[in-house]
Amino acid sequence: MPKASAPATRRDAALRAAVEQGLVGPDAPVLGLLDVAGVREAARALKAAFEGVDARHTFAVKAASLVPVLALLNEEGIGAEVASPGELALARAAGVPAERIVFDSPAKTVGELRDALAAGIAVNADNPQELARIDEIVAEFAANPSVSPIGLRVNPQVGSGSIGAMSTATATSKFGVALRDQGAEQWVIGAYKARPWMTRLHTHTGSQGVALELMAEGVRAAYDLAEKINAQVGRQQIDTLDIGGGLPVNFESDAITPGFEEYARILRETVPGLFDGRYTLVTEFGRSLLAKQGFIAAHVEYTKTSGGRRIAVTHAGAQVATRTVFVPESWPLRVGAYDAEGRPRTSAPLVQDVAGPCCFAGDLVARGRELPELAPGDLVALYDTGAYYFSTHFHYNSLPRPAVYGYVLNQNGTEADKVAFAPVRAAQSLDEVLAESGAQYAGSLLGLGSGLGSGLVD
Incomplete structure (x- = not known):
């Protein structure tokens, strides 16, 4: 039997294939891969x-x-x-x-x-x-x-x-x-x-x-x-x-x-x-x-400069990398830079912050990191996230849980078309976000305490 490809080779092939198959990109901006x-x-x-x-x-x-x-x-x-x-x-x-x-x-x-x-x-x-x-x-x-x-x-x-x-x-x-x-x-x-x-x-x-x-x-x-x-x-x-x-x-x-x-x-x-x-x-x-067996891929939506610091705004932040965002000194993550087709970027490194989508200033998965310059449409990969990061979701801003797929490469090649995917968890839909947030009880509080004798303290 031919020797299995190295984990990093398998990882890069999986990301390229995920882009080609539409599992990650503008319409599916964050994905877990195992x-x-x-x-x-x-x-x-x-x-x-x-x-x-x-x-x-x-x-x-x-x-x-x-x-x-x-x-x-x-x-x-x-x-x-x-x-x-x-x-x-x-x-x-x-x-x-x-x-x-x-x-x-x-x-x-x-x-x-x-x-x-x-x-x-x-x-x-x-x-x-x-x-x-x-x-x-x-x-x-x-x-x-x-x-x-x-x-x-x-x-x-x-x-x-x-x-x-x-x-x-x-x-x-x-x-x-x-x-x-x-x-x-x-x-x-x-x-x-x-x-x-x-x-x-x-x-x-x-x-x-x-x-x-x-x-x-x-x-x-x-x-x-x-x-x-x-x-x-x-x-x-x-x-x-x-x-x-x-x-x-x-x-x-x-x-x-x-x-x-x-x-x-x-x-x-x-x-x-x-x-x-x-x-x-x-x-x-x-x-x-x-x-070591998993990573998160996220779409780069925008890039900007603030105070001389380049910032890439992505769709992976505290909702999937909670510990890294709040305690970065204890839970640092390596970040990979990829182009829109899922190929590793090889340009000269530039100091950048990699930010997530959550609406607070500290939502950064990497701070002052030297990476090839990212552009809108690119992808970032958060490595070593196969444990906790996929399943310990932080429901900040009602951001939905991302899809997770497992992948394997055929033994006789590492090209993207030879990657097979299997679903582990579907992406959470907005209807599911609504259900989790009590939408079925939308009017349940409206009549409480609205009339005289309600027992409310003046």
């Missing part, structure tokens, strides 16, 4: 990194809450980590079986817990109050016991990465039982002693900005605790360690670094007992599986 071969490659790289150990890999659905993407990952043997009833519904719609789903959330309701436990979905309790709710539900199911694996999330409190809002193992994190708080470890040990059906232990330290070594320290803390619990109960009650996900992504180039293999190597060095066959591992990677 490299299907790249997704498969990432999934297989993850599985290869943990080869030799019983590992159950799940995808953090929040990173790409799109049913066709979840179905593709499921086909590759990657399950779903869900944190809401909506995400659970998406996983089910994608055909992910219950035994491949993990339910994590710091705010699960009784109804959500009962649904998950009835279905045999793994549940990680976040805190003592939630565990007490699970106790009641387990008692309810005594005649027909749940087969759901149940665990407890612990916060190893190992410290913060470079992005505070993304750091989940700080001293005051809202997630899990804080292990270094006074009496917490003994409470956890007692909780397991009292519940022989609780067989998992969960931690999650990583995310963007967190070093691999810090992630491994968090896993080591959970492993040491599992060993202590098993020793005190006199058997291997904890048989599964859910080590979370959070592998950071390189947003500075096309290079995939760090990779799953590097993280697995550091884990083997830091926590060798994790790989000796006594524990099943569960992972919950999200961004690292999808970010």
